[in-house]
Amino acid sequence: MPDTIDRNIFAELQDAAGAEFVIELVTTFLEEAPVMLAELRSAMDAQQADKFRRAAHSLKSNCQTFGAMQLGAMARDLESNGMAGGAPALDALEAHFREVAAQLQELSRGG
């Protein structure tokens, strides 16, 4: 099974921005990402394609920053293909996000 987080990308981020700062950045991401996930849900319920695409785009961009490549690819798919995947696509996204969140917390604190 591939890593949830690409260790090289994460290490590069720590190198460039400083490990202390990355802890702060991860904390911010873990606050913001649930908001984006909720936005995806509500946009799908209200059939707001633009809002849906923007939330997926934002999530994708952050995933790539932290090296969460698989979650990023899922978000990218939503950005490009819209709401075609329906609720199951969002369920899968949320489930995978929980794994990402756990691993990011561990990694950022030197795990």
Added chain:
Amino acid sequence: MVDESPARVAPGTSTGRAGSSRARTGLPSGAGARLLVADDNKVNRLLMTRSLELQGHKVQTAENGRVALQMLRAETFDLVLLDMEMPELDGFGVLEQMAGDNQLRSLPVIVTSSLEGITDIVRCIELGADDYLHKPVNPVLLKARINSSLEKKRLRDQQQDLIKRFATSEVADDLQESGFALGGRRVQATVMFSDIRGFTSLVESQSPEETIELLNTYYTLMFDAISGQGGVVNQMIGDGLMAIFGAPQALDDSPLAAVRAALDMVEMIDLFNVERAGLEKEPIRIGIGIASGEVVAGYTGTQQRATYTCIGDTVNLAARLEAHTKEVQRGILLDGDTRAALGDKVSLDALGEVTFKGKSLAVSVYAVKAQAQR
């Protein structure tokens, strides 16, 4: 004689003038710039700010395009890092508005985004973005791109400083908007000639240093009066000057603006004479000729050295009227077209018709009454 010579402007020459880009003198190239980061995503904002602060820049952030534009219009920045996907006003909207804003048009923008596909990237560049960096942005690449953009901006600023030194700001703006091309266009304008009466004997009666000082004061006063009414001084020859009202940029009422400027000039000379009297110096007197009509305005010269100027009958007539002030002992003379445009706004004396040297037809000449000063 000062002329506008944009083609001779050499980038990289130090002007010594304190422009915004020189506020950072002493710092390594590109460091310590004022940057604006516009991104709706908080993680991206934090990370970008961090990267840029580590490079020694001062960073402010905006969470959407509307806020970014507000900040750009309220404060001075050296460069913008712009995300494309943003609520309220997106990056494309920001680029469009910046392109239409004289103050912001030349501000470098680096787009940082994770747009899919090449079409939108091309659109960014077409809308005037300097560069495009795909997110997540590599810090080393970011640093190189920012330094290169800042260096380009520094050279551009320096070039503009130089153009402004050798040309009027109106000509500099015209050059920036329309580019440089030799050749003229026909425009309606008012032309003014002015000189100091008895300047030759004045020069003989005093030291060269005194003459230079007098000329500098005189030109400062005349420039203030002329530009205060929207006119452009485009030639200075000895004690004489030529000014244009209504070109390169149109004025609402160029005849009235020119006459008002002339009255301001006379008033300033009167005040200057009070000062001179205190120093036991002779008063100076000026003569002003004003004519309105069609002129051909544009850049004349060569590709290497050119001057913005106006030519045509109107210009010749204004010069003749200025010379005629000595004969009739009046300060300000106008032609019939200027007089017709003024209506009753200024009180005048009709001096009848005069046939000037080199002209086949007689023209009506009017003198502005001294008490007409506001």
